[in-house]
Amino acid sequence: MTTFGIIGGGAWGTALAATLAGNGPVTLWAREADVVAAINSARENPQFLPGVPLPAGITATADLADIVASDIVLVVVPAQHLRATLALAALPATTPIILCAKGIEAGSHKLMLEVARDLVPNPIAVLSGPSFAHEVAAGKPCAITLASENKALGERLIAAMARPTFRLYQSDDVLGAEIGGAVKNVLAIACGVVEGAGLGLNARAALIARGFAEMTRFGVARGARAETLAGLSGLGDLVLTCSSENSRNFRLGVGLGQGRPLADLLAGPAVAEGAATAPVLVEAARAAQVDMPICAAVAALLAGAPVKETISALLARPLKAE
Ligand SMILES: NC(=O)c1ccc[n+]([C@@H]2O[C@H](COP(=O)([O-])OP(=O)(O)OC[C@H]3O[C@@H](n4cnc5c(N)ncnc54)[C@H](O)[C@@H]3O)[C@@H](O)[C@H]2O)c1
Ligand SMILES: O=P(O)(O)OC[C@H](O)CO
Incomplete structure (x- = not known):
């Protein structure tokens, strides 16, 4: 069974946690102590994804160290915070990382993969496509692109993450997926x-x-x-x-x-x-x-x-x- 770590407890990180919990245990890191407490006790993220019941397979944490043992890590903080957050995460170099923010870094003009490459040697993929968080969390159909330069990595990630209503389409054009988003x-x-x-x-x-x-x-x-x-x-x-x-x-x-x-x-x-x-x-x-x-x-x-x-x-x- 695959274990997932998700860094970022906003609407999208929480929706991805709700979806992926159907495939394996999810550890969800959030910056806000009240978000962590609400997810673990009330099984809801009232600040960023109100009204959506969250499955028992999600454990929220305020400690990034709890993420490092996950098989696959998704980074879902806003684009301007990717650099600082990924630097703090200290993930093992072999853990596949999926970048989920849609933006370009101010100052450097770098896309998310380029920012991540400045910091870590890990295998990296990008998730991008039409995906309102509340619809995905509610299990409504969604088709989205998983882009990776490494074909075998892309296939492995898609096999681990796909759900009946969460369809992942593989691409090797990471730049294209990032720029569109x-x-x-x-x-x-x-x-x-x-x-x-x-x-x-x-x-x-x-x-x-x-x-x-x-x-x-x-x-x-x-x-x-x-x-x-x-x-x-x-x-x-x-x-x-x-x-x-x-x-x-x-x-x-x-x-x-x-x-x-x-x-x-x-x-x-x-x-x-x-x-x-x-x-x-x-x-x-x-x-x-x-x-x-x-x-x-x-x-x-x-x-x-x-x-x-x-x-x-x-x-x-x-x-x-x-
Ligand atoms: N919401 C969606 O439907 C959706 C869908 C696909 C992609 N995305 C993308 O996902 C990324 C995250 O968006 P979201 O909707 O989950 O966020 P959100 O608007 O729901 O919440 C804001 C997030 O930013 C975090 N944050 C604020 N200051 C921070 C800091 N200094 N360091 C680290 N994190 C900080 C908060 O903790 C929170 O997780 C964005 O790039 C967004 O474009 C969102
Ligand atoms: O609410 P927005 O404008 O950030 O859009 C959310 C997602 O990116 C939709 O795919």
């Missing part, structure tokens, strides 16, 4: 702005299609394959998060589009990764000489640019071929 968060903010500013469904569809073109241009420039970006971890996740207020990134955009203060929108423990990713993505796109006007508009809005003028500037760009 990181960029879709920024585009979800853009679609939320369209919703919040009342610009209509035609505008949203245009943003999804033109945003996907930006994602593909950037991904290919960084070495990803276009077909990966057209799959679950790119287009699949883009469609999900651009069409539902269940997405924290989309909700952030709605608030921005309504003219609400950014500080209010970012208050609270839940993370909207696109807010941290947008400015980094714009810098990385400039470095790669890739044009990403929608993502640049999102970064400008997050830096305080006015909504109406930012949208007008986007629409006033020179007309060009599709």
Whole structure:
């Protein structure tokens, strides 16, 4: 039987714990003492995944040392905290690590695999795709990409983690899986702005299609394959998060589009990764000489640019071929 360690007791780490507990014992590390206590006593994570009953096979812990004996470790802390958290975890060098955050590190412009490679020699895979935590935890069907450069590792991880309603598709394009997940968060903010500013469904569809073109241009420039970006971890996740207020990134955009203060929108423990990713993505796109006007508009809005003028500037760009 496989044992799982999960580092990060937010919504996604908790949902993955609930799912994987069907395949083997799960040890779930959370930073918050009250989250650890609630999971172990009330079998619920009221702070990050309220209302979802958690199975007995999950043991929560506040001590990272309790994770080190696990057969497979999933790291599910937000992207900007991966480096510090993984450094503290001190995992055995042979333990397979699955990176689950969707973002790009500020400053270094590094994707999650690149951050992890700075720190550890372990076998590494990336999990990315359309997966709202509360739906996965409730056992609703979900199909998601497990990407690893090592084919045998990918097959082993998928065999250990797949569930009847949790379908893992294998890919060897780690960059593609990561870039899709990181960029879709920024585009979800853009679609939320369209919703919040009342610009209509035609505008949203245009943003999804033109945003996907930006994602593909950037991904290919960084070495990803276009077909990966057209799959679950790119287009699949883009469609999900651009069409539902269940997405924290989309909700952030709605608030921005309504003219609400950014500080209010970012208050609270839940993370909207696109807010941290947008400015980094714009810098990385400039470095790669890739044009990403929608993502640049999102970064400008997050830096305080006015909504109406930012949208007008986007629409006033020179007309060009599709
Ligand atoms: N929620 C989802 O549906 C979902 C699905 C797929 C992927 N993801 C990705 O998973 C990652 C985690 O998101 P989430 O939804 O579980 O988080 P969340 O918004 O539910 O909770 C925030 C998390 O950040 C942690 N955190 C805050 N400050 C920290 C610090 N200094 N160091 C380490 N951790 C810190 C908190 O402990 C908590 O676990 C993100 O990259 C997100 O994009 C989320
Ligand atoms: O709530 P969001 O916007 O962080 O989206 C959650 C997941 O990434 C959806 O796949």
